Amino acid sequence: MNSNITIYDVAREAAVSMATVSRVVNGNPNVKPSTRKKVQDAIDQLGYRPNAVARGLASKKTTTVGVIVPDISNIFFADLARGIEDVATMYKYNIILCNSDQNPEKEIHLLNTLLGKQVDGIIFMGGRLHEDLVREFKTSPVPIVLAATLNQDYDLPAVNIDYESAAHDAVKSLIDHGHKQIGFITGPLEQQINGEKKFAGYRSALEEANLPFDEQNVVLGNYTYDSGMKAMNQLLELGEDCPRAIFAGTDEMALGVIHALQDAGYQVPEDFEVIGHDNTRLATMIRPKLTTVVQPMYDIGAVSMRLLTKILNKEEIETNDVTLPHRIEQRDSTRSQ
Amino acid sequence: MNSNITIYDVAREAAVSMATVSRVVNGNPNVKPSTRKKVQDAIDQLGYRPNAVARGLASKKTTTVGVIVPDISNIFFADLARGIEDVATMYKYNIILCNSDQNPEKEIHLLNTLLGKQVDGIIFMGGRLHEDLVREFKTSPVPIVLAATLNQDYDLPAVNIDYESAAHDAVKSLIDHGHKQIGFITGPLEQQINGEKKFAGYRSALEEANLPFDEQNVVLGNYTYDSGMKAMNQLLELGEDCPRAIFAGTDEMALGVIHALQDAGYQVPEDFEVIGHDNTRLATMIRPKLTTVVQPMYDIGAVSMRLLTKILNKEEIETNDVTLPHRIEQRDSTRSQ
């Protein structure tokens, strides 16, 4: 009841040609209803299942797209992947998922593997786009869209939020609470999102409020809980000068920050206020619940995939570079006023 | 520099037959070194990239395996997927990832899609195996291994821990701390893991200590943080009779339990002790840090995939039904003694 049955067997059983079977399988309208039924019956009876590989070879379409993420076990990318998969399913695509660990060589290798597998398109996410990779992207035979990933020249299809303005908003809300010193804990600055966007938003909010920029208030982490704790402890060593308001680049780091503070005997938000970034499920799994910038990962994934399908179907596209809205979700790690 | 270049072009360029090119591409030793070099040069020069689809059609192997999980955005499955992907990469396989949402029809549909795509094997996870699915599994033309998933008859390849004994150990450790009443918060009982295994472990630990079983001490949740909170609040309504030691079926529910307790003004572990299950990254991201049963998700994924490769390579296999070790990680949500 399955795999070794070919379209030819069905054709014989239904007493038609294989082209006719192919037509009914693919919903081609040029088939007489009675014929269609005859064929369908044969298909059901034989348990015929079209061979997608043969189909892919003949049609040059695999209805499969590649997805490259840094690490699927990171809740952040997992959410994104789910968004991608859901709309992929909607459009009858499957997903080949790959983890790059942000390793440039691995990224290129994965790209080539995926192209070898004849995927119809690729969705890529990664912190920093090495120029070799960008070059490969630009000569790719299939469309590639970037999800939550910046590209220097903004000439590749991409879906993001406005990170700079998001950071600006977060920092401004802290300033509005009367803080003169704002701690900023973020990921590696060579990643455009941190170095160019979030950092710029941080500085512009400071400037706007005529607050001086103080280098010692910014600490680099690597997105993880532990690095958040470590960064906060480093800030704490500033003693009197330690900023009493912290903007952390990811929720996970924000959790680390809050726990570092609590472990040191401080209260959040009474002694320190903290804002996170991403609004992952973690945000409500901590006491106090985390105020955070919402970056809609699921939506970014979904929109990326939708954009890809548009490109694949040659649909009309307003813009290749879409920016999704962000906002700040007020919870309990900041004071209500 | 890519896709429309075929093996035939390379053959012409190197002045050999396509069979020879195929041989060098596949590392077949029967090629004279000088010929090999000539071909390799042609490949490099032309930027030839083998078409995996054509290869799959000719060889009936796609070096792709299907992975069906309930929901990749769940940290639990994300970890597992990472384990799978890592060893898949090691053995040069790619992964087609699908989310089933534990929907039986969707599970069957996904299975058929994957088989249509000619995957070489499948790794499946899901709470409850509908009998239709099991039947399909058993007639599948390619091997299927279950990861962190129980099968009634234990006749399919599977990788798990001993859930019953893990639950037993957890409950026993609570009993050893002097508790007479143990709260048990778990997922739907119709899922074998909860209903048959964890529950049985809970009861046997009770029995062993000659403690009575009290139905009101067990509450059902759905694995989520919120359901954990809700379940704990329900237990709290028991007032005086409320158990002061809780075993939660997942870490996420355990977090909910702890927060419900804290929100109600109690101290963990002073007033209540709680043990979680899974040892996800969440466990250390809460205060107090969570004592938990470690179910090594990453390892289960990795071992599942390894088992699958063994089956695919027809390697010698000791047992189809592997049980990985578990243990309890003592942290701060239980008392040290």
Place this chain on the structure above:
DNA sequence: CCCTCATTGTAAAACGTTTTCATTCGCTAT
């Protein structure tokens, strides 16, 4: 009743590999 056109069906060529089988090549042992 013939011609034209639309509809439905057929045959066969692609698609880009792997793989089987035969052939050729280059030696060694006679």
Place this chain on the structure above:
DNA sequence: ATAGCGAATGAAAACGTTTTACAATGAGGG
């Protein structure tokens, strides 16, 4: 030299579809 042999190479079939080009059939108009 030459038979014999293993190693290296090549020719062509196969894999299971889609798709193209065309043939057959049937209906409607003049």
